[in-house]
Amino acid sequence: MMAQRYEEGMTVGSSPLHMRFICSYAMMQSFVMESIDKVGFMDKPLPKPGPNDAIVKTTHALICTSDTHTVHGALGERHGLVLGHEAVGIVSEVGSEVKFFHPGDRIVGAGMLANVKDGVLAEYFHVNDADANMALIPLNVPSEKAVYCADMLSTGLAAAENADIPMGGIVAVFSEGVVGLMAIAGARLCGAGSIICVDSTTQRLALARHYGADVIVDLMKEDPVKRVLEITEGVGVDSAIETVGSDIILSNTATVTRHGGTISRVGHHAHTDHMHDLRLTCGVGIAEKTIKTAFCSNGKLRMERMLRLIENGRIDPAPMTTHIFSFDRIDTAFKMMDDKSDHILKPLIVFA
Numbered sequence: 001m002m003a004q005r006y007e008e009g010m011t012v013g014s015s016p017l018h019m020r021f022i023c024s025y026a027m028m029q030s031f032v033m034e035s036i037d038k039v040g041f042m043d044k045p046l047p048k049p050g051p052n053d054a055i056v057k058t059t060h061a062l063i064c065t066s067d068t069h070t071v072h073g074a075l076g077e078r079h080g081l082v083l084g085h086e087a088v089g090i091v092s093e094v095g096s097e098v099k100f101f102h103p104g105d106r107i108v109g110a111g112m113l114a115n116v117k118d119g120v121l122a123e124y125f126h127v128n129d130a131d132a133n134m135a136l137i138p139l140n141v142p143s144e145k146a147v148y149c150a151d152m153l154s155t156g157l158a159a160a161e162n163a164d165i166p167m168g169g170i171v172a173v174f175s176e177g178v179v180g181l182m183a184i185a186g187a188r189l190c191g192a193g194s195i196i197c198v199d200s201t202t203q204r205l206a207l208a209r210h211y212g213a214d215v216i217v218d219l220m221k222e223d224p225v226k227r228v229l230e231i232t233e234g235v236g237v238d239s240a241i242e243t244v245g246s247d248i249i250l251s252n253t254a255t256v257t258r259h260g261g262t263i264s265r266v267g268h269h270a271h272t273d274h275m276h277d278l279r280l281t282c283g284v285g286i287a288e289k290t291i292k293t294a295f296c297s298n299g300k301l302r303m304e305r306m307l308r309l310i311e312n313g314r315i316d317p318a319p320m321t322t323h324i325f326s327f328d329r330i331d332t333a334f335k336m337m338d339d340k341s342d343h344i345l346k347p348l349i350v351f352a
């Protein structure tokens with residue numbers, strides 16, 4: 001989208017005699033955090049690539065629950081910050097030093113979670129160090145599926161990889177949403193012999209079964225710690241995965257993990273000293289349990305592996321797309337994601 005603007009330093013109210021138009025100033029529509037608790041559309045200048053960077057025309061994006069956390073102030077005040085970090089698109093421009101990508105390539109971008117620079121919920125987005133942070137999408141992988149590699153697959157599968165699941169071992173996944181579902185799918189791929197899913201929402205429970213959960217523990221109906229310990233005859237699971245970001249649930253994962261087992265954590269814990277809680281739960285030394293953490297691990301090589309899983313039918317993220325919106329209705333999608341209304345799991349945003 002091209003727009004006119006007045007030359008820098010001139011004001012709109014200046015005499016017409018002193019006005020000069022610069023006619024090639026490219027603008028794009030973007031969806032931004034205007035301030036804490038406030039979002040909206042904003043026209044912003046098209047980003048420019050540095051020597052190692054790329055500019056991508058967005059075709060599909062997902063809204064993440066963490067975007068709503070950002071808007072509620074998780075990272076402090078922001079004004080005019082373009083939201084979003086999960087997108088695919090077509091490369092429109094590359095810097096002089098970019099070797100592996102060219103204009104016209106269909107790519108997925110690594111989840112750009114810093115939120116200190118503009119994100120991907122705009123007509124175009126900027127990728128730092130493009131050769132390391134983008135992956136070419138195979139021809140037979142639809143963009144609607146590839147977009148899940150930016151964060152949901154990378155984070156969910158990292159949760160399973162970090163859980164050090166012994167072949168045939170028992171895993172408990174404390175799940176709340178799409179990352180939990182991908183952790184279940186990842187646990188199955190990692191060779192879990194039995195997967196226990198602890199969750200609360202009927203729709204997610206059905207999907208949990210779809211992705212590989214063998215036993216469902218509905219935490220609205222039963223005490224999850226008691227139930228998991230019953231299932232494992234008091235021994236506990238080999239590995240427990242926490243994707244929720246709740247200190248109580250982290251403590252629960254520690255309690256249900258056997259001595260010497262592994263707790264994998266990808267939930268966001270920013271508020272308390274949970275190590276203190278774990279010492280209370282498990283004793284000094286935390287019963288030689290290992291705790292591993294991850295946060296949106298990705299990059300070119302890892303996303304290529306995620307895409308291979310989709311390409312060969314080992315994971316299909318499509319059932320997690322519960323709603324589809326055009327970009328001009330993204331404000332509605334964002335509000336629904338914030339309220340979690342209409343059983344929304346993941347809204348796919350399609351750009352013109």
Ligand code: ZN
Nearest residue numbers: 064066086151
């Ligand atoms: Zn995300």
